[in-house]
Amino acid sequence: MAGALRQLTPRSPQSAPLDAFRRSLQRLDWAPGITLLLFLVPISVGLLGTWLPAFGYLPAVGREALSLEPWRQLFAYPGVSSAIRVSLLSGLLGTGVAAVSVVLFVATCHHRPIFRVIKTLLSPLLAIPHAALAIGLAFLLAPSGLGMRLLSPWATGFERPPDLALMQDPWGLALALGLAIKEAPFLLLMTLGALSQSQAEARLNAARSLGYGPFIAWLKVVLPAIYPKLRLPLYAVLAYSLSVVDMAIILGPTVPPSLAVLVFRLFSDPDLSLRLVAAAGATLQLGIVLGALLTLYALERLIALTARSWLSGGQRSAVERSAPAVAGAAVSLTTLLGYASILLLILWSFAWRWSFPNLLPETWSLRSWSNHLPDAGAAALTTLTIGAASATSAVALALACLEHEARANVRMTTAALWLLYLPLLVPQIAFLFGFQVFLSYFALDGMLLSVIWAHLLFCLPYAFLALSEPFRRLDPRFARIGACLGASPTRVFWRVKLPLLLRPMLIALAVCFAVSVAQYLPTLFAGAGRSMTLTTEAVALSAGANRRTLAVFAVLQAALPVVVFTASLAIPALLYRNRRAMRSGMSA
Amino acid sequence: MQRLSVVGLAMATLVAFGSSAGSADQPWDETLAAAKGQTVYWNAWGGDERINAYIDWVAEELEDRYGVRVVHVKLSDTAEAVSRVLAEKASGRDSDGSVDLIWINGENFATMKENGLLYGPFAEALPNFALVDVDGKPTTKIDFTVPTDGLESPWGMAKINFIYDSARTERTPGSIAGFLDWAAANEGRFSYPAPPDFIGSTFLKQVLIEVAEDADILQSPVTDDAQFDAVTAPLWNYLDRLHPSLWRDGESFPASGPALRQLLDDGEVDIAISFHPSEASSLIASGQLPDSARIFVLDNGTIGNTHFVAIPFNASAKAGAQVLANFLLSPEAQARKQNPEHWGDDTVLAMGKLSAEQRSLFEALPKGAATLSPDELGPTLLEPHPSWMTRIETAWLERYGN
Numbered sequence: 001m002a003g004a005l006r007q008l009t010p011r012s013p014q015s016a017p018l019d020a021f022r023r024s025l026q027r028l029d030w031a032p033g034i035t036l037l038l039f040l041v042p043i044s045v046g047l048l049g050t051w052l053p054a055f056g057y058l059p060a061v062g063r064e065a066l067s068l069e070p071w072r073q074l075f076a077y078p079g080v081s082s083a084i085r086v087s088l089l090s091g092l093l094g095t096g097v098a099a100v101s102v103v104l105f106v107a108t109c110h111h112r113p114i115f116r117v118i119k120t121l122l123s124p125l126l127a128i129p130h131a132a133l134a135i136g137l138a139f140l141l142a143p144s145g146l147g148m149r150l151l152s153p154w155a156t157g158f159e160r161p162p163d164l165a166l167m168q169d170p171w172g173l174a175l176a177l178g179l180a181i182k183e184a185p186f187l188l189l190m191t192l193g194a195l196s197q198s199q200a201e202a203r204l205n206a207a208r209s210l211g212y213g214p215f216i217a218w219l220k221v222v223l224p225a226i227y228p229k230l231r232l233p234l235y236a237v238l239a240y241s242l243s244v245v246d247m248a249i250i251l252g253p254t255v256p257p258s259l260a261v262l263v264f265r266l267f268s269d270p271d272l273s274l275r276l277v278a279a280a281g282a283t284l285q286l287g288i289v290l291g292a293l294l295t296l297y298a299l300e301r302l303i304a305l306t307a308r309s310w311l312s313g314g315q316r317s318a319v320e321r322s323a324p325a326v327a328g329a330a331v332s333l334t335t336l337l338g339y340a341s342i343l344l345l346i347l348w349s350f351a352w353r354w355s356f357p358n359l360l361p362e363t364w365s366l367r368s369w370s371n372h373l374p375d376a377g378a379a380a381l382t383t384l385t386i387g388a389a390s391a392t393s394a395v396a397l398a399l400a401c402l403e404h405e406a407r408a409n410v411r412m413t414t415a416a417l418w419l420l421y422l423p424l425l426v427p428q429i430a431f432l433f434g435f436q437v438f439l440s441y442f443a444l445d446g447m448l449l450s451v452i453w454a455h456l457l458f459c460l461p462y463a464f465l466a467l468s469e470p471f472r473r474l475d476p477r478f479a480r481i482g483a484c485l486g487a488s489p490t491r492v493f494w495r496v497k498l499p500l501l502l503r504p505m506l507i508a509l510a511v512c513f514a515v516s517v518a519q520y521l522p523t524l525f526a527g528a529g530r531s532m533t534l535t536t537e538a539v540a541l542s543a544g545a546n547r548r549t550l551a552v553f554a555v556l557q558a559a560l561p562v563v564v565f566t567a568s569l570a571i572p573a574l575l576y577r578n579r580r581a582m583r584s585g586m587s588a
Numbered sequence: 589m590q591r592l593s594v595v596g597l598a599m600a601t602l603v604a605f606g607s608s609a610g611s612a613d614q615p616w617d618e619t620l621a622a623a624k625g626q627t628v629y630w631n632a633w634g635g636d637e638r639i640n641a642y643i644d645w646v647a648e649e650l651e652d653r654y655g656v657r658v659v660h661v662k663l664s665d666t667a668e669a670v671s672r673v674l675a676e677k678a679s680g681r682d683s684d685g686s687v688d689l690i691w692i693n694g695e696n697f698a699t700m701k702e703n704g705l706l707y708g709p710f711a712e713a714l715p716n717f718a719l720v721d722v723d724g725k726p727t728t729k730i731d732f733t734v735p736t737d738g739l740e741s742p743w744g745m746a747k748i749n750f751i752y753d754s755a756r757t758e759r760t761p762g763s764i765a766g767f768l769d770w771a772a773a774n775e776g777r778f779s780y781p782a783p784p785d786f787i788g789s790t791f792l793k794q795v796l797i798e799v800a801e802d803a804d805i806l807q808s809p810v811t812d813d814a815q816f817d818a819v820t821a822p823l824w825n826y827l828d829r830l831h832p833s834l835w836r837d838g839e840s841f842p843a844s845g846p847a848l849r850q851l852l853d854d855g856e857v858d859i860a861i862s863f864h865p866s867e868a869s870s871l872i873a874s875g876q877l878p879d880s881a882r883i884f885v886l887d888n889g890t891i892g893n894t895h896f897v898a899i900p901f902n903a904s905a906k907a908g909a910q911v912l913a914n915f916l917l918s919p920e921a922q923a924r925k926q927n928p929e930h931w932g933d934d935t936v937l938a939m940g941k942l943s944a945e946q947r948s949l950f951e952a953l954p955k956g957a958a959t960l961s962p963d964e965l966g967p968t969l970l971e972p973h974p975s976w977m978t979r980i981e982t983a984w985l986e987r988y989g990n
Contacts (some may be wrong), residue, residue: 060675060678062678078985078989081990143854144856160855161855163776163835165836165840168840169840170840254840254842254843255782255841256989256990268665268667268668268671269667269671270671270696270699355853355854355855355878356854363875367875440675440679441679443684445686528672528686529662529672530659530661530686540634540635546637546876548875
């Protein structure tokens with residue numbers, strides 16, 4: 001209506017610039033710029049604010065001469081080489097196991113009944129924050145954990161927990177396992193998403209009709225087609241795994257810890273000159289991640305080159321028999337471990353005395369819950385506030401950008417797309433210190449708004465990931481009909497597109513919320529330790545406090561995103577209970 | 589009823605000391621008025637939930653009684669807060685700092701005092717400071733050999749003791765030398781938290797005091813590298829012999845005191861180290877140790893110290909922080925802190941300075957099955973100068989942190 005009126009209003013020449021401005025406003029021209037600004041500022045300022053101290057420049061502690069001294073000190077720091085080894089081994093192994101087992105699993109089991117079962121089971125694990133899963137896994141793996149209890153004393157003869165480094169092992173293997181369990185569901189979901197967009201069935205049928213078995217057929221005709229869509233998630237997983245802090249504190253070795261944890265500790269040392277060393281370490285962490293990503297890219301090229309003859313070679317049989325069993329077993333095992341970890345969290349939160357080697361607690365109690373409901377409740381409220389605010393802003397910005405694309409009839413370039421995913425590829429520890437210096441310069445650190453901003457950074461990529469396909473696949477005829485009926489673009493957006501997008505939008509909100517709940521370092525750095533979320537509390541408690549209390553926090557931490565996810569699925573079903581076609585989101 | 593009489597007592601204390609003992613530049617009632625409505629960000633180590641619960645209680649009381657809001661900023665290492673204040677000073681943030689009160693002692697206090705990061709003197713002007721046992725507990729005014737000069741207010745008394753499960757372990761060592769034999773006979777059943785965790789660092793100092801040729805030298809600052817190397821040589825020699833028989837062959841260490849005590853409860857180790865003589869009883873009460881847990885100390889004594897609270901120079905809520913520090917010294921708050929059902933941390937107050945009614949708060953406390961009487965706890969050894977501790981932590985990391 002407003003648009004129609006504007007058409008009728010006679011235009012005077014003086015109002016032309018104003019008019020252009022109004023038109024630009026209506027096209028939402030501001031949306032991509034604001035969005036880019038919101039996350040490019042923290043990352044670029046943060047990186048710069050970390051690189052300068054790494055080379056000796058930090059006026060706040062009276063260092064203004066550029067030098068390589070911080071690097072010399074870093075490499076002389078006790079345990080730094082072991083720390084790098086732990087980071088590399090756990091990150092590469094965790095990513096490798098997750099990626100290979102998921103690809104093999106989809107390749108071999110996509111046509112089997114187990115596929116649906118695992119798919120349904122894995123999705124909830126996606127919502128569980130890393131820290132909660134790691135805590136549960138620690139309860140499972142520890143020498144006194146459930147794993148050993150299941151075998152003791154009847155098989156092992158142990159009446160007491162053995163002196164074995166089953167977790168926090170010096171090589172970081174427990175950490176690698178935790179990463180594999182947590183990242184496999186993400187990669188599987190991304191694979192499924194990619195499959196749905198690449199006519200996998202038709203390709204597969206064609207290959208099968210040429211006599212290829214389902215496994216080889218999948219590897220030969222489906223994987224090459226979907227890999228470009230998997231590249232980014234895979235890179236994100238690799239970057240994350242190499243630089244994770246919260247999981248490494250819980251599952252990784254203590255002396256020396258992984259590189260990211262070591263750097264994190266150096267940043268908070270009362271000896272301020274160590275901040276330069278920490279900045280050098282953070283920059284080294286960035287280098288390691290970039291190096292690993294480049295190596296992976298080179299590996300892709302190499303495989304693409306050498307596999308070409310295999311792809312077109314035409315051999316038909318080979319590994320069809322054994323591969324499914326191995327891949328199915330690997331993915332089933334990670335799923336099982338994931339669920340066992342969550343179950344253990346719940347058990348411990350209701351346990352009172354539970355000594356080795358008893359399989360179940362000797363005494364149960366609600367005391368852990370009643371004692372900690374006030375403080376855990378307060379932390380849950382903070383978590384909820386930050387999560388809701390950052391998820392809503394992320395989804396709103398993503399929608400504004402997508403709507404701008406539609407109105408201005410432009411498509412995001414590949415470069416802009418990669419820029420958008422930068423927060424997932426740059427290790428958090430590599431820029432959060434610089435970001436904190438920036439915040440503290442403007443006296444913004446410790447404010448809730450700063451924490452929300454820091455979380456928004458990591459929510460945005462996921463909001464785009466979850467919304468761009470459904471948005472672009474909206475049938476344009478709906479909007480056209482709306483426009484023909486005289487509705488302005490704004491009205492079409494609110495009355496036609498949003499209701500059609502309700503389901504993907506709620507899922508995007510839930511994903512962003514889960515991402516926010518899981519954030520550890522951004523909460524600490526931007527919040528100056530004042531914003532206490534379930535995640536920061538749980539990681540702090542994991543340093544050794546009472547398992548029952550830790551379990552209460554971890555259960556709440558895991559429950560929050562799961563509840564939000566469930567709600568995001570239930571709301572469309574409820575709202576559109578009388579409109580069958582709307583329930584599936586109308587995105588096809 | 590109990591609550592009422594306690595409030596009355598607190599008020600009586602305020603009236604009694606309010607006018608005479610107020611700070612020179614600001615009478616106490618003005619401090620109270622200024623504190624009303626302030627939010628105190630109390631940065632305190634948050635690794636022990638019983639202590640956290642006690643702090644929650646303090647926060648509720650402060651809100652109810654004085655209209656002061658207290659937020660517990662949980663630290664995993666007190667150094668984090670010191671570092672934050674130091675960074676604020678470096679960047680010129682001289683007011684509206686993010687830390688209002690720090691739970692502190694030892695090398696962190698020394699660092700802050702040395703760098704002019706503390707507000708005060710304020711401690712001895714607090715009305716309740718008059719009740720502190722400054723004669724019987726000299727460490728309430730001398731922190732790791734460094735005079736407090738009123739820059740920190742005493743909060744509690746700590747003393748090293750060792751927890752074991754009497755149902756599982758019969759023989760316990762009586763000296764640092766005895767630990768060596770004990771560990772050799774019980775492979776993999778002892779460990780200590782990795783420094784700079786304060787329990788781990790204190791254990792190293794305990795070792796050093798017993799193995800050093802002349803322990804008195806530790807009361808003065810380290811003079812140079814050569815002196816440090818010479819004095820600590822027996823310590824490294826001892827650790828080199830001890831480590832092979834420790835948990836995980838001494839190649840990995842628990843992250844903290846509470847992590848070590850979890851290992852004791854799980855049965856992975858047989859001895860845990862504690863800083864609070866009533867802690868074992870407290871842990872039994874909260875289901876974290878079996879009823880058969882007991883404590884022991886060493887024949888020649890163990891290290892004891894006092895822990896304090898201090899206010900950073902740029903704190904936003906200095907009045908609120910002082911009201912909080914004063915409340916922490918009140919007989920009611922001190923008695924609750926000493927109660928093993930809550931925390932089990934010994935009081936800094938002198939029983940002789942309390943009224944009969946105030947004393948009865950302490951006399952009524954349950955002792956707890958695992959708590960030793962003061963004479964059974966043995967002599968208290970003095971903390972070395974903080975410069976020893978920082979150096980030992982670095983040297984430890986260089987030797988065993990790779």
